[in-house]
Amino acid sequence: MTVRIVLVGTTHPGNIGAVARAMKNMGCNELVLVSPRYFPHEQASARASGAEDVLLHARVVGTLDEALTDCHFAVGASARSRAIEWPTLAPRECAARLLQENESGNVAVVMGPEKTGLSNEQLDRCHALLTIPADPGFSSLNIAMAVQVICYELRLASMVQLPPGEAAVPPATAAEMEYFYGHLEAVLADSGFLDVENPRTLMRRLRRLFIKAAPDRNEVNILRGILTAFERSLRKEPAE
Amino acid sequence: MTVRIVLVGTTHPGNIGAVARAMKNMGCNELVLVSPRYFPHEQASARASGAEDVLLHARVVGTLDEALTDCHFAVGASARSRAIEWPTLAPRECAARLLQENESGNVAVVMGPEKTGLSNEQLDRCHALLTIPADPGFSSLNIAMAVQVICYELRLASMVQLPPGEAAVPPATAAEMEYFYGHLEAVLADSGFLDVENPRTLMRRLRRLFIKAAPDRNEVNILRGILTAFERSLRKEPAE
Numbered sequence: 001m002t003v004r005i006v007l008v009g010t011t012h013p014g015n016i017g018a019v020a021r022a023m024k025n026m027g028c029n030e031l032v033l034v035s036p037r038y039f040p041h042e043q044a045s046a047r048a049s050g051a052e053d054v055l056l057h058a059r060v061v062g063t064l065d066e067a068l069t070d071c072h073f074a075v076g077a078s079a080r081s082r083a084i085e086w087p088t089l090a091p092r093e094c095a096a097r098l099l100q101e102n103e104s105g106n107v108a109v110v111m112g113p114e115k116t117g118l119s120n121e122q123l124d125r126c127h128a129l130l131t132i133p134a135d136p137g138f139s140s141l142n143i144a145m146a147v148q149v150i151c152y153e154l155r156l157a158s159m160v161q162l163p164p165g166e167a168a169v170p171p172a173t174a175a176e177m178e179y180f181y182g183h184l185e186a187v188l189a190d191s192g193f194l195d196v197e198n199p200r201t202l203m204r205r206l207r208r209l210f211i212k213a214a215p216d217r218n219e220v221n222i223l224r225g226i227l228t229a230f231e232r233s234l235r236k237e238p239a240e
Numbered sequence: 241m242t243v244r245i246v247l248v249g250t251t252h253p254g255n256i257g258a259v260a261r262a263m264k265n266m267g268c269n270e271l272v273l274v275s276p277r278y279f280p281h282e283q284a285s286a287r288a289s290g291a292e293d294v295l296l297h298a299r300v301v302g303t304l305d306e307a308l309t310d311c312h313f314a315v316g317a318s319a320r321s322r323a324i325e326w327p328t329l330a331p332r333e334c335a336a337r338l339l340q341e342n343e344s345g346n347v348a349v350v351m352g353p354e355k356t357g358l359s360n361e362q363l364d365r366c367h368a369l370l371t372i373p374a375d376p377g378f379s380s381l382n383i384a385m386a387v388q389v390i391c392y393e394l395r396l397a398s399m400v401q402l403p404p405g406e407a408a409v410p411p412a413t414a415a416e417m418e419y420f421y422g423h424l425e426a427v428l429a430d431s432g433f434l435d436v437e438n439p440r441t442l443m444r445r446l447r448r449l450f451i452k453a454a455p456d457r458n459e460v461n462i463l464r465g466i467l468t469a470f471e472r473s474l475r476k477e478p479a480e
Contacts, residue, residue, distance in 0.1 A: 018382065018385075021381075021382060021385075022381075022382075022385055024375065024378045025374045025375060025378055025379065025380070025381050025385070026374060026375065027374075027375040049382070050378060050380075051378065091392075092396075132392070133392075133395055133396065133399065134265045134266060134267075134395070135264065135265060135266065135267040135395075138264045138265055138290060138291065139265065140265070140290075141261075141262075141265050141388075142258065142261060142262075142289070144385070145258075145261075145262055145265070145384070145385065145388045148381075148385045148388055148389060149388060149389065149392050152331075152372070152373075152389050152392075155373055155374070155375075156332075156373065159373065188466065188469075190473075191466070191469045191470050191473045192469055192472075192473065193465065193466050193469035193470075202462070205458075205459065205462060206462070209453050209455060209459050209462075209463075210453065212452070212453040212454060212455075213449050213450065213452040213453035214452060215449060215452075218445075219445065219449050222442070222445060222446070222449075223449075225433065226428065226431075226433050229428075229431045229432055229433035230431050230433075230470055230474075232432075233430075233431045233432065233473075233474050234470075234473050234474070
């Protein structure tokens with residue numbers, strides 16, 4: 001079981017240390033930090049309290065895309081309800097899904113900055129939302145607490161041996177999906193369906209739809225072949 | 241559900257605040273502090289981060305006996321194995337047991353000092369041991385993390401069966417999906433991507449992909465809008 005924990009824009013270094021400890025307690029050790037405000041930092045080391053090795057091996061990157069580039073499945077933690085609805089998973093089902101997806105590739109859990117959480121643009125990189133059931137009147141968990149809960153469920157889930165159900169074709173990676181979305185957006189703009197001056201939520205809605213489909217590599221290749229065919233037809237006889 | 245959380249001899253006031261927040265997130269609010277080293281304390285308030293009311297109403301007592309005097313069932317948290325074996329409960333079964341015992345009186349979860357945990361004499365006041373499944377090589381959770389895990393399980397256990405979360409938008413019907421597939425096939429043929437003389441498995445593959453996505457009514461309307469836009473572009477300037 002190797003589930004990557006990705007912390008985006010963490011502002012308090014103590015939280016990074018607390019996350020490292022929570023992870024190691026539950027047997028997780030792959031930590032990626034996206035633009036942490038302070039790292040390394042003595043408060044991170046102090047709160048790690050025996051999990052300094054997790055901090056030492058943590059990868060620091062500049063963008064969420066870099067953190068997820070080799071992942072084919074990612075869940076973003078969110079306490080807030082969102083305008084466009086992502087598939088929402090409670091910790092227990094999220095853990096089961098992560099382990100299932102982990103059989104065919106890298107998977108990640110993404111936590112946003114303490115004050116704001118993940119932006120919609122960051123959630124667009126995720127395939128599902130992790131929501132921890134909490135008191136509706138006080139629903140925002142500290143990020144290290146949220147990591148503790150999901151890593152606890154991951155540990156429980158991994159203690160149950162599951163029969164390996166390998167997918168025949170590997171799922172598309174995040175990078176392949178990004179190429180596809182870029183291609184789709186360009187063709188939609190060419191066709192006139194996407195108004196680049198006023199794109200509204202079209203691409204986000206389409207991302208959500210294709211994330212639900214969780215395309216494998218062959219399926220993404222078919223979709224891109226379709227886009228290329230449209231592109232050629234549109235350009236052969238340019239629209240007036 | 242009223243499960244008392246009892247912290248014995250807590251040395252770091254920040255942990256008391258973190259416990260208060262974890263409790264309140266999960267709908268628990270009865271906190272008893274046995275001889276805390278520092279309380280009240282600014283670090284406790286800072287880490288409570290919105291759960292200051294739990295701290296404000298916390299009862300401070302001198303001994304564990306005082307904290308438990310009106311309780312008929314208490315579990316003590318412990319990562320260590322003990323010379324004399326107490327009945328040991330994992331968090332999930334512990335939560336179920338606590339709620340069950342709570343029907344007939346007050347119940348408590350007891351956490352020891354950070355460095356040493358509960359002494360054997362303190363565990364003698366408890367009816368069972370709570371042990372959180374952790375990596376055997378690094379098994380000692382921060383006390384606020386341990387409180388988070390047990391309160392999370394208590395919340396799950398106390399949640400009544402909720403009505404199934406109805407999707408805001410109804411899923412597309414089979415008939416709507418058939419219209420979409422027909423439309424898709426026509427546009428793919430127009431674009432030249434689908435060879436109508438030799439269609440092979442293309443449409444079946446695309447059906448499988450969209451079945452996985454389980455589009456709702458809005459999503460199918462977007463997809464058909466895209467097809468119509470392509471159709472118009474293609475027909476406006478017919479391919480040679």
